[in-house]
Amino acid sequence: MADNKIESVLKEHRVFEPPRQFVEDAAIKPADVEALYSAAEADHEGFWADQARKHLDWHQDFSTTLDDTNAPFFKWFTDGKINVSYNCLDRHLSAKADKTAIIFEADDGNVEHISYADLHARVCRFANALKAQGLAKGDRAVIYLPNVPEATVAMLACARIGAIHSVVFGGFSAPSLRDRIDDAEAKMLITADGNYRGGKLIPLKEVADKALSEGCESIESVVVLKRSGADVEMRDGRDIWWHDVVDGQPADCEPEWVDAEHPLFILYTSGSTGKPKGIQHASAGYLLGAVTTCRWVFDLGDDDVFWCTADVGWITGHTYITYGPTACGATQVMFEGVPTYPEPDRFWKMVDTHQVTIFYTAPTAIRALMKHGDEYPQRHALDSLRVLGTVGEPINPEAWMWYRQVIGKERCPIVDTWWQTETGAHMITPIASYTPTTPGSVTHALPGIEADILDESGERVTDAGAGGVLVIKKPWPYMLRTIWGDPDRYKETYFGMYDAHTYVAGDSAQRDEKGYFRILGRIDDVVNVSGHRLGTMEVESALVAHEAVAEAAVVSRPHDVKGEAIVAFIILKDGEGDEQLASDLRNWVSEQLGAIAKPEEIRFADGLPKTRSGKIMRRLLRTVARGDEVTQDVSTLENPQILDQLQAKGT
Ligand code: WTA
Numbered sequence: 330m331a332d333n334k335i336e337s338v339l340k341e342h343r344v345f346e347p348p349r350q351f352v353e354d355a356a357i358k359p360a361d362v363e364a365l366y367s368a369a370e371a372d373h374e375g376f377w378a379d380q381a382r383k384h385l386d387w388h389q390d391f392s393t394t395l396d397d398t399n400a401p402f403f404k405w406f407t408d409g410k411i412n413v414s415y416n417c418l419d420r421h422l423s424a425k426a427d428k429t430a431i432i433f434e435a436d437d438g439n440v441e442h443i444s445y446a447d448l449h450a451r452v453c454r455f456a457n458a459l460k461a462q463g464l465a466k467g468d469r470a471v472i473y474l475p476n477v478p479e480a481t482v483a484m485l486a487c488a489r490i491g492a493i494h495s496v497v498f499g500g501f502s503a504p505s506l507r508d509r510i511d512d513a514e515a516k517m518l519i520t521a522d523g524n525y526r527g528g529k530l531i532p533l534k535e536v537a538d539k540a541l542s543e544g545c546e547s548i549e550s551v552v553v554l555k556r557s558g559a560d561v562e563m564r565d566g567r568d569i570w571w572h573d574v575v576d577g578q579p580a581d582c583e584p585e586w587v588d589a590e591h592p593l594f595i596l597y598t599s600g601s602t603g604k605p606k607g608i609q610h611a612s613a614g615y616l617l618g619a620v621t622t623c624r625w626v627f628d629l630g631d632d633d634v635f636w637c638t639a640d641v642g643w644i645t646g647h648t649y650i651t652y653g654p655t656a657c658g659a660t661q662v663m664f665e666g667v668p669t670y671p672e673p674d675r676f677w678k679m680v681d682t683h684q685v686t687i688f689y690t691a692p693t694a695i696r697a698l699m700k701h702g703d704e705y706p707q708r709h710a711l712d713s714l715r716v717l718g719t720v721g722e723p724i725n726p727e728a729w730m731w732y733r734q735v736i737g738k739e740r741c742p743i744v745d746t747w748w749q750t751e752t753g754a755h756m757i758t759p760i761a762s763y764t765p766t767t768p769g770s771v772t773h774a775l776p777g778i779e780a781d782i783l784d785e786s787g788e789r790v791t792d793a794g795a796g797g798v799l800v801i802k803k804p805w806p807y808m809l810r811t812i813w814g815d816p817d818r819y820k821e822t823y824f825g826m827y828d829a830h831t832y833v834a835g836d837s838a839q840r841d842e843k844g845y846f847r848i849l850g851r852i853d854d855v856v857n858v859s860g861h862r863l864g865t866m867e868v869e870s871a872l873v874a875h876e877a878v879a880e881a882a883v884v885s886r887p888h889d890v891k892g893e894a895i896v897a898f899i900i901l902k903d904g905e906g907d908e909q910l911a912s913d914l915r916n917w918v919s920e921q922l923g924a925i926a927k928p929e930e931i932r933f934a935d936g937l938p939k940t941r942s943g944k945i946m947r948r949l950l951r952t953v954a955r956g957d958e959v960t961q962d963v964s965t966l967e968n969p970q971i972l973d974q975l976q977a978k979g980t
Pocket of ligand 1: 645720724745746749750751834835848850857
C-alpha cells in the first residue's frame with residue numbers, strides 16, 4: 330500500500346454508527362451480538378459447538394468439538410457426519426422449494442431465475458452423472474468454468490458425492506491450469522466451450538486442451554458445458570458434453586454422508602514461493618463459517634437479495650456465492666459479466682433490476698467505477714440497498730466515503746471484511762447492525778475469532794499506531810486444514826513463526842485508539858493486484874522461462890485503481906530491451922499465468938541491486954519502482970552504479 334495512503338488511513342477518525350432504522354429492522358440485534366461475544370469468550374469450544382448445532386443439519390451429531398492433539402493439524406466436530414449439499418439444498422425444500430435461489434444475469438443481459446427445487450434437481454442430476462463417469466468419494470475434479478450457475482451446480486454436485494473440487498479461475502492460463510490439475514491429481518476436468526465476458530469470447534476449452542496436451546495424466550474425462558457455442562474439438566473417449574452426461578439421470582441423488590473433516594475442496598492461492606499452494610478446507614467447519622458470517626456480518630435474512638460480485642474461481646465466490654447464501658436459503662444474484670459492459674452503470678442497473686439488498690464487491694471495482702463519475706450510479710434509484718461490503722484489499726478512505734455517499738446514500742452500513750483463502754470466511758470485520766465503522770478500518774474480530782498483533786519476539790503489540798504481525802491465537806472451525814500434499818509447508822508457513830496454536834496470516838496490522846484493526850499489507854512476497862493475490866516469485870519464474878531473459882525481479886508499486894501494480898526488472902541474456910520486447914514479455918506472462926499477472930511496467934537493466942552475499946535488495950527495488958528518493962543504505966550494494974540505470978524510466 331502507498332505510504333501516502335497509510336498516512337491518510339492513520340489520520341482517519343470519522344466514526345459512523347449503524348443507522349438506527351437499520352438496527353431496528355435487522356434480524357440480529359446489538360444485544361444478540363453482545364451475547365455471542367460473551368459466550369465465545371466464556372467457552373471457545375462450547376460456543377462453536379452450539380453454533381454448529383444451531384446452523385447446520387447433521388446426519389450424525391458430533392461428540393468432540395475440537396481435537397488439537399496433533400496441533401497445528403486441528404480437527405473440528407470429528408465424529409459428526411454431514412453433507413454440505415444437503416445443507417445448501419435439501420433442508421430448504423420443505424419451506425422454500427419455489428423460492429428463487431439464484432437470479433442469474435448473463436453477460437448479454439439474459440436473466441434466469443432458478444428455484445431451490447430446480448437447483449436441487451440440477452445438482453442431483455449432475456451428481457449422478459459424475460458417479461456414472463466414475464468419480465467417487467475423495468476423487469478430485471477440477472472445475473474450469475465461467476461464473477455461471479453450472480459452476481455452483483458442479484461444486485455442489487461434488488460435495489453431494491464426497492468428491493473434492495478444485496476450482497480454477499477462468500482467467501488462468503493453460504500452464505496454470507495444468508499445474509493445478511497435476512498437483513491435485515484430478516481425475517476429471519469440468520469446463521465449457523467458452524463464454525462471453527464484456528462481449529469478448531473467452532476460449533476455455535481451447536485453453537483446457539492446451540493444458541491437457543502435456544502432463545495431466547490423471548485426467549480420465551472432460552465434461553464440457555455448451556455455453557458460447559464456439560466450435561471446439563471433442564476428443565473421443567475423453568471429452569463429453571455436459572448435456573449428454575446429465576441426459577436421463579434421475580433428479581434425486583442420496584447424499585454421501587461424510588465425516589465433518591472430509592475435505593470439501595482445494596483452492597490454489599499464491600504464496601512466497603513460485604508454486605501455488607493448494608489450500609484444503611474441511612466440510613463442516615468451513616460451511617459453519619460461511620453461514621455464521623452471512624448471518625452476522627451481512628444480516629442476511631429471508632427477504633434479502635444478496636449479491637457478491639466475485640467469481641466462483643476465488644475464495645470469495647466459494648464462500649459468498651456457492652456455499653454461504655445457499656446454506657442460508659437466501660436469494661442471490663450471480664453475474665457472468667464485467668462492471669463496465671455495456672456501460673459503467675451495469676452494477677447499479679442490476680441492483681435496481683433485481684432489487685439487491687446486500688451488495689459485496691472489491692475496492693478495485695469501487696475505485697474503477699468511481700473514476701467513471703457519479704452520473705452512472707445517479708441513473709438508478711439504488712433504494713433497495715441496505716448493506717454494502719468490501720473484500721480483498723485495503724480500501725482507501727476516499728473510495729469508502731464515495732461508496733457510502735453515492736451508492737449507500739448514507740443509509741447503508743459498510744462492512745470492510747478482512748479474511749483470506751486460508752481463513753475460509755470473514756475474520757475481522759464490522760457487523761452491519763452492531764459496529765460503528767471508520768473508513769479504511771476492518772474494525773474488530775468476529776465472535777469466536779481471537780485476532781491479535783505480535784512483535785517479532787511474540788510480545789503483544791498494544792500501542793495505538795504501532796505495527797506488527799497479524800495472528801489468530803486460537804483455532805477456528807473454518808480455518809484451512811493443510812496444504813494439499815504438503816503438510817510441512819502448512820506447518821511452516823502458518824505456524825512456523827511462533828507456536829503450533831498461533832496462526833500467522835502473512836499480513837501486518839496495527840490498532841487505532843479505539844482498538845480497531847487496520848491492515849497494512851503483506852509481510853511476505855505476495856502482492857495484491859485488483860484484489861487478486863499473486864506471488865512475486867510466480868511472476869519471476871514466468872519471466873525467466875522466456876528465452877531472452879536471464880534474470881528477473883518483481884515488485885509492486887501503488888496503483889490508484891488496482892491497489893498495486895507489478896513492476897518487473899529484467900536482465901536480458903544479451904542485447905538491449907526495447908518497447909517490442911517489453912510488450913512481448915508482458916504478453917508472455919499473461920500466457921504463462923493469466924492476464925491478472927501482466928506486469929504494468931518492464932524495466933531493463935544490466936544487473937539487479939544485490940548485497941555482497943548475492944541477495945536481491947527488494948526494498949530498494951520497491952523504492953525505485955515507486956519513483957521515490959532512495960534513502961536506504963546502499964553501501965552494502967555489490968554494484969552501486971546499477972542504481973542510476975534502474976531509476977531510468979521503464980517501458
Ligand atoms: C488482503 C481474499 C485489507 C490481505 C478474501 C489478505 C485485505 C489477502 C482485506 C487474502 C481487507 C483481504 N482489507 N486487506 N478487507 N481482505 N485482504 O486469499 O492481504 O485472495 O492476506 O482472500 O488479501 O487474499 P485472498
